[in-house]
Amino acid sequence: MSEKYIARSKAVAARVLGGEMMIMSAADSRLFSLSDVATVIWEAADGCTPLSEIVDRRVCAQFDVPPDVAYRDAEHLVEELATRGILSISTQPIAEAAAERPAPEAP
């Protein structure tokens, strides 16, 4: 099984509202809401952390789910999110991931 890397798309807007992650794609202005698990995976999609590590360290640590089930569900989820342009998938680390939120500067 080859490792998978996932990266947040640079062309989406995202905000957590009432505990739910809302995402809007700039490509087609479609609005999505992510489940708790999908939110954890999306937030961890930095392009350089393997999906298996995200599942082990983030998903299984926060949700009561066996690792093999979690990984299978995560694979299915990221493929669906990739289809909708919310993130990209590669077998190699992805350099072009949306950056982390910048730290505030003193005005």
Next chain:
Amino acid sequence: MSLMQELVGRALELGVPLSAHLDITYRCNERCEHCYLDHEDHGEMSTAEIKDLLHQLADARVFFLTLSGGEALMRRDCFDIIEYARSLMFNVKLKTNAVLIREKEAARLRAMGVEQVQVSVYSHRPEVHDAITKIPGSLNRTLAGIRLLRSHGMRVNIANVLMRSNRADTTGVQALAKDLGAHYTLDPTITPMMDGNTSVLRLRVDGSDVSSYFHDPTLVGDVESFCAPPVPVNEDVLEGLPCSAGHTSCYISPYGDVYPCVQFPITCGNVRREKFIDIWRDSPRLNEVRSIRLKHLTTCSSCTHAGSCTRCPGLAYMEGNMRGPSSADCEKSFVRTGIVTAGMMAKEGRSAGKSGLVQIEL
């Protein structure tokens, strides 16, 4: 219920300013005859101040951010600001006249993930458009900018502000938008100047023109539905909110002043003196705006149009009473249905026949 309606409902419930409109400058490279702004720079926020504000807006959970002006691209740091806003994951819409958009700018906007660019086009005829902007050659430069944006796959919305001088050109601008692959919005709202000067209102189109637009299916879709008689007024209607201004949306000027809406010039605080979230939560004026329900409106609560009128509280405020009627919207309801409004009756019908409309999106 759509996901967007759910999102707005949740924002309302949580007291979240889901949408913010930030004018980063009032300076402009055009001098449009209907413009409500003073284009002199009276001390715009610096780049660092705007970036700090953007952080505050993101922390307040603003999702939809409209960046505008004046002409936003008159600021040398405009792209820096947009890039920063995108790094904070705002959904960014840019309003511009596109005159300063070249290949590099169009490509950069696309690369930054700006969702939409709105461009004002007054006419498909240069002599009409340029007479409104008072800049010879402006239509050609604007159209060149739009073409570049479209060539990079940007979504462009052409806003066609309607006035007496260009009222014959809506069909031409619609055709132009179609040719360019742009969305078209007819915007017949002419608002008084920010300082209350109402001289620009003379540019509004007449009621007879408005009636013809309201009965044009290419502009309003289902005419029968659009011009249907008012819906019955019940308790739910009377408990309703006049609009989203101050509830889930706000406006911030280049000088840091916070308002409920760009069309509602009641200053609620300044982000140079207070944190945005403190203004949003605690401003007495914002809380006053939020406290108003339809049942509290002095004249409109007894109007047969109460349930279907698009009354703008900002326009009402500029007429002297945020709880009063907006005569422009009274006139629109009348033209749409043929039924006189309570506001018009209160004024003994003196205002009937003039127009003031809301946007019609196609």
